[in-house]
Amino acid sequence: MKIGLVGFAGSGKTTVFNTMTGLDVPVGFGGEVRIGTVRVPDERIDRLHGIFHPKKTTYAEMSFCDVPGEHGAEKKGLSPKTLQQIRDQEALCLVLRDFDNPALEGKPDPLGDLEAFHTECVFADLEMIDKRLQRAKKEHASPSEVAAFQVAHAALESERPLRSIPEAELDRGLFKGFGLLTDRPLLVAVNVAEDHASAPMPPDLERRIKELDAAGLTLCASVEADIATMGAAEQAEFLRELGIEASALDRFIRTAYGLLDLIAYFTVGEDEVRAWTVTRGTKARRAAGKIHSDLERGFIRAEVIPYATFLEHGSEAAVKSAGKLRVEGQDYVVQDGDILHVRFNV
Numbered sequence: 001m002k003i004g005l006v007g008f009a010g011s012g013k014t015t016v017f018n019t020m021t022g023l024d025v026p027v028g029f030g031g032e033v034r035i036g037t038v039r040v041p042d043e044r045i046d047r048l049h050g051i052f053h054p055k056k057t058t059y060a061e062m063s064f065c066d067v068p069g070e071h072g073a074e075k076k077g078l079s080p081k082t083l084q085q086i087r088d089q090e091a092l093c094l095v096l097r098d099f100d101n102p103a104l105e106g107k108p109d110p111l112g113d114l115e116a117f118h119t120e121c122v123f124a125d126l127e128m129i130d131k132r133l134q135r136a137k138k139e140h141a142s143p144s145e146v147a148a149f150q151v152a153h154a155a156l157e158s159e160r161p162l163r164s165i166p167e168a169e170l171d172r173g174l175f176k177g178f179g180l181l182t183d184r185p186l187l188v189a190v191n192v193a194e195d196h197a198s199a200p201m202p203p204d205l206e207r208r209i210k211e212l213d214a215a216g217l218t219l220c221a222s223v224e225a226d227i228a229t230m231g232a233a234e235q236a237e238f239l240r241e242l243g244i245e246a247s248a249l250d251r252f253i254r255t256a257y258g259l260l261d262l263i264a265y266f267t268v269g270e271d272e273v274r275a276w277t278v279t280r281g282t283k284a285r286r287a288a289g290k291i292h293s294d295l296e297r298g299f300i301r302a303e304v305i306p307y308a309t310f311l312e313h314g315s316e317a318a319v320k321s322a323g324k325l326r327v328e329g330q331d332y333v334v335q336d337g338d339i340l341h342v343r344f345n346v
């Protein structure tokens with residue numbers, strides 16, 4: 001999963017990037033597009049590692065892309081270049097400034113910034129959809145295609161994000177490759193001042209984030225960026241002192257998994273213990289394709305042990321002799337924590 005950190009200059013995108021990745025990229029205006037990958041902490045993988053002692057242990061990964069805003073202190077506005085970089089992201093994390101930044105004029109206005117960002121995205125999408133709608137009409141496209149563009153157009157005209165239109169009401173297949181901004185899953189990170197590090201989300205922001213079908217969390221990026229460079233024990237101590245329940249990275253990943261409806265399944269063995277990320281509802285054949293396309297193509301069956309069952313019995317052999325190993329076909333819906341063995345033939 002690739003998440004783009006977006007937002008206006010000076011909102012703390014690069015600081016959030018450092019927080020998430022534990023890197024130390026220089027903050028301040030400008031900068032270049034940077035990508036950092038973090039492993040998704042998962043204590044189930046830790047446990048499985050302890051049981052199998054595999055040669056290799058692989059956690060799920062999440063990539064963050066720091067998309068710099070405009071140069072200079074011009075707060076509002078996204079250039080065509082920035083918009084294009086934002087289109088390349090699978091999901092967006094909008095960083096909102098809720099702290100005093102001496103380099104910027106004006107008080108923090110996270111709600112106003114959220115509105116401004118949303119409006120920019122709506123206009124960019126509207127322009128795109130409008131063009132496509134006109135073309136579809138001119139070229140006498142099928143009525144269903146024209147209708148889909150009209151549904152999208154109407155939503156955007158009333159400033160509703162496309163992500164809020166249910167699957168059944170919009171044929172998204174037609175929009176592939178358009179890079180529509182308001183259709184991207186959106187996570188809003190409210191970047192607060194040090195003395196608000198553990199404050200809850202302000203209710204007005206919370207309400208608006210919900211209306212936009214986004215997910216939200218608050219963090220103090222500058223404090224958390226410092227924490228990110230500490231060892232685990234020191235980190236826990238520091239967080240407790242500040243009254244923060246979990247590190248920004250942990251909370252971010254939890255929120256992102258919820259927003260994107262992601263689950264993990266595992267493969268285990270002496271060679272490797274590994275987590276694989278899929279969307280909830282993914283069927284076994286498709287999920288197997290994550291591991292290798294051959295496994296999807298030549299899928300025969302999946303042998304499934306839920307994580308809890310595995311722990312209860314302690315080994316695959318014990319699960320088998322207890323009659324708890326399940327054999328599932330291609331349409332089995334993979335569950336969070338399933339340990340899978342895919343049988344295939346190509």
Ligand SMILES: Nc1nc2c(ncn2[C@@H]2O[C@H](COP(=O)(O)OP(=O)(O)O)[C@@H](O)[C@H]2O)c(=O)[nH]1
Pocket residue numbers: 007008009010011012013014015016026027028029030069099100101191192193194219220221222223
């Ligand atoms: N007080 C405070 N300052 C922050 C926080 N996050 C970022 N900053 C500062 O705000 C400035 C801009 O941050 P930066 O990450 O470069 O913003 P970007 O332009 O969005 O990438 C830097 O001086 C940061 O140190 C925060 O949570 N609290």
Ligand SMILES: [Mg+2]
Pocket residue numbers: 013014015027028029030031068069
């Ligand atoms: Mg930056």
